[in-house]
Amino acid sequence: MSIHTILERAVRGERLSDDDALALFQSNDLTALGAAAHEVRMRLHPEPKVTYILERNVNYSNICAADCDFCGFYAKPWDKQRGYVLPREVLDQKIAELTALGGRQILLQGGLHPTLKLEWYEDMLRHMKERHGIHIHGFSPPEIWWFHRITKKPLTEVIARLHDAGLDSIPGGGGEILVDRVRKQITRNKSLTDEWLAVMRAAHEVGLRGTATMMFGHVETIADRVEHLRRLRELQDETGVFTAFICWTYQKSPDLPLQCPTVGSHEYLKTTAIARLYLDNIPHFQSSWVTQGGKVGQISLYYGCDDMGSTMMEENVVSAAGTVFSLNDQEIERLITDAGFRPQRRNFFYDPTDEPRRPSLTAAA
Numbered sequence: 001m002s003i004h005t006i007l008e009r010a011v012r013g014e015r016l017s018d019d020d021a022l023a024l025f026q027s028n029d030l031t032a033l034g035a036a037a038h039e040v041r042m043r044l045h046p047e048p049k050v051t052y053i054l055e056r057n058v059n060y061s062n063i064c065a066a067d068c069d070f071c072g073f074y075a076k077p078w079d080k081q082r083g084y085v086l087p088r089e090v091l092d093q094k095i096a097e098l099t100a101l102g103g104r105q106i107l108l109q110g111g112l113h114p115t116l117k118l119e120w121y122e123d124m125l126r127h128m129k130e131r132h133g134i135h136i137h138g139f140s141p142p143e144i145w146w147f148h149r150i151t152k153k154p155l156t157e158v159i160a161r162l163h164d165a166g167l168d169s170i171p172g173g174g175g176e177i178l179v180d181r182v183r184k185q186i187t188r189n190k191s192l193t194d195e196w197l198a199v200m201r202a203a204h205e206v207g208l209r210g211t212a213t214m215m216f217g218h219v220e221t222i223a224d225r226v227e228h229l230r231r232l233r234e235l236q237d238e239t240g241v242f243t244a245f246i247c248w249t250y251q252k253s254p255d256l257p258l259q260c261p262t263v264g265s266h267e268y269l270k271t272t273a274i275a276r277l278y279l280d281n282i283p284h285f286q287s288s289w290v291t292q293g294g295k296v297g298q299i300s301l302y303y304g305c306d307d308m309g310s311t312m313m314e315e316n317v318v319s320a321a322g323t324v325f326s327l328n329d330q331e332i333e334r335l336i337t338d339a340g341f342r343p344q345r346r347n348f349f350y351d352p353t354d355e356p357r358r359p360s361l362t363a364a365a
């Protein structure tokens with residue numbers, strides 16, 4: 001079957017099979033893939049607007065008991081020089097800086113800390129919620145699986161306790177490629193595929209929503225990428241837990257153990273477009289300008305993305321691997337406008353928000 005027949009079916013709203021996705025990956029007709037993905041995006045979101053969120057990354061700790069070959073962010077538990085746990089005053093200061101600029105959401109993430117108790121995380125959440133009243137988008141599935149491991153309590157109980165303490169939604173970090181052969185090759189002591197998915201299933205049972213991610217362009221095959229997308233689509237059919245999907249390419253650095261051929265913007269745009277065509281049940285697609293830069297991020301708005309993600313005020317994880325792209329809110333709005341769309345700030349649930357205009361954010365990294 002020609003890829004044009006597959007693309008026409010996707011544009012009409014027909015669900016693509018794994019074989020269809022594999023056939024699309026064999027094609028290098030980036031323009032045709034992008035045009036079809038954009039048609040699907042405009043069918044799902046007909047208004048000519050592109051959303052983004054004012055958000056700050058807060059990495060409460062970098063101490064981690066796992067060992068990922070692609071991560072330049074973490075410190076081993078015994079590394080007293082590099083390892084940190086942020087004190088309350090520093091957390092407060094970071095959040096106060098965000099709220100002063102009109103931001104109402106933090107992305108809260110850390111490593112898999114070997115000794116902190118669940119009560120410590122509950123106290124941190126309660127403190128942030130009571131003092132700042134912000135939306136806390138926090139703890140990737142590997143972190144929550146870790147809490148489940150160390151407390152030996154059911155996942156739903158762990159998530160319900162975190163939710164009661166102030167957790168509002170769960171980012172889909174640590175998904176990488178949801179194929180165990182790949183995960184075992186590039187990570188150690190970190191949740192495997194079924195465990196990652198079990199966290200998101202449990203989040204749905206507790207009444208929380210989250211996002212889905214994919215980091216590609218390392219040791220995985222194209223078939224692995226398709227399997228990853230299928231596992232996400234199956235869980236979304238079952239739960240509807242995901243609000244959005246975001247994918248990015250592995251950011252290689254000479255300092256990292258994971259060395260492989262670099263994957264560039266062509267592969268990023270192609271994979272984004274195919275994912276948009278295949279993941280017919282995930283409503284929103286975020287651009288990954290943090291790894292691709294503003295210009296490719298802007299182009300991705302014509303390859304299936306309807307959202308520019310967050311301002312990423314203070315990005316520590318990707319930048320630790322050597323990526324340096326940063327944009328403030330005015331630059332994001334300019335990129336959206338120049339691409340022919342209307343910028344719209346949003347909250348986690350993609351509801352429009354109209355925070356008063358404040359001085360522009362100065363992004364770190």
Ligand code: SF4
Pocket residue numbers: 064065066067068071072073074110111112142174187190
């Ligand atoms: S990616 Fe996450 S789990 Fe892996 S080493 Fe880094 S902080 Fe730890």
